[in-house]
Amino acid sequence: MTIITSKANSLIKKLKIIAKKYRQHSYLIEGWHLFAEAQANNADIINIFVLERYASRVSEFPNIVLVSEDILKDLSASKTPQGIVAEIAFPKQVLPQQFFGKYLLLEDVQDPGNVGTIIRTADAAAFDAVFVSEKTADIYNSKTLRSMQGSHFHLPIYRVDLLSLVNDLKNAGVTTIATTLSDHSYDYKSLKKVENFALIMGNEGQGISSEMAEQADILTHITMPGRAESLNVAAAAAIFIFSLI
């Protein structure tokens, strides 16, 4: 057990940078719920920062750092970090050798809250993996983590070249289903259920790219009888995801 009382401590300074933006090897989670998820799913917990009064709750861990409320707030995105922040190593990512299952692909989805909510929905629907494009919001952003509610501990998330992945998926016999904002495609209610598929959601404003629209097996949309011009991408994703299972 270590005790750190100064904000100028080099570990704290390093982690404040990780908390804000520059994450290369690790990220921070806040609160007891996410910490329990990390533990239950054998995440690699590098450091545990707790207030002294909670130390007994994590006494079985070797890597505890006792900090003040002030320091904990500095490591946290929320005003009330619930007494615990933990540094978690990025999971080692090895792409699947074979593709079969239910996949979610996010092409340039920008809002962290949307990305997190969509991954949480895919987790609830027992999807097997998530693949995000290079320009999709950071998975380890505090807002993404908050809306994922620990789902990144339940299913693997890969950051890949999405167009080349779609090619591989098609070669493996996985039906690639891209969602569009226009109605020049199949209504989602008319799609036949398949066992192996990849659902592709696009950017909030632009939708999927034209390259993706060309490459995907099926284009689908949600018919909207009302007056809203579009759906929030996380709302649309929820409708697609649960219609496919």
Place this chain on the structure above:
Amino acid sequence: MTIITSKANSLIKKLKIIAKKYRQHSYLIEGWHLFAEAQANNADIINIFVLERYASRVSEFPNIVLVSEDILKDLSASKTPQGIVAEIAFPKQVLPQQFFGKYLLLEDVQDPGNVGTIIRTADAAAFDAVFVSEKTADIYNSKTLRSMQGSHFHLPIYRVDLLSLVNDLKNAGVTTIATTLSDHSYDYKSLKKVENFALIMGNEGQGISSEMAEQADILTHITMPGRAESLNVAAAAAIFIFSLI
């Protein structure tokens, strides 16, 4: 046309308070998209605050106030208010004399982003009205307005005593369908379609109240085969809303 150059101007001071929290008769919208929606739907536009360089775009209106970027930022929740903020009068709310149609009821949904997204989804699905409980997040909060994307101009939103409304709806022959977090209810995929219904969504953490669960005609849930403990309420609402139409 008026020109205001001082932040100490009494109208600006009054509207800064409206922008923040205390709204009794009017609220503020930002950006050209929402302004166009307000205009297209005959909202009562009290004042239009614009930068001088945009004045020609709104020259047909009598109630234009030219302001500086600084003042506009003070009236706005976003850092880039796109050159326009408008003060809109609360719509006059008269409850329907008769109930028939598709209704959305929100019981104590707390997050403004969730409330806005759910109303936008109900609008996309051509619901006829939205009723929110006293404790549901403010409809005219800037975050709610941003996620609604103008849907409050498309369908009426009433703040009411929800339990008493449910009673009236039942008496009018509207099927009241309350959504639950537990699975001691009907899976939503097994529900028969009805013409006149009210979908009731509950609070993010607690779900619907026990009084509501007792009063509603049908309890329904989303079966989740995966590992996420729950769905985001706006994601769940999207699944329910589009399954019912």
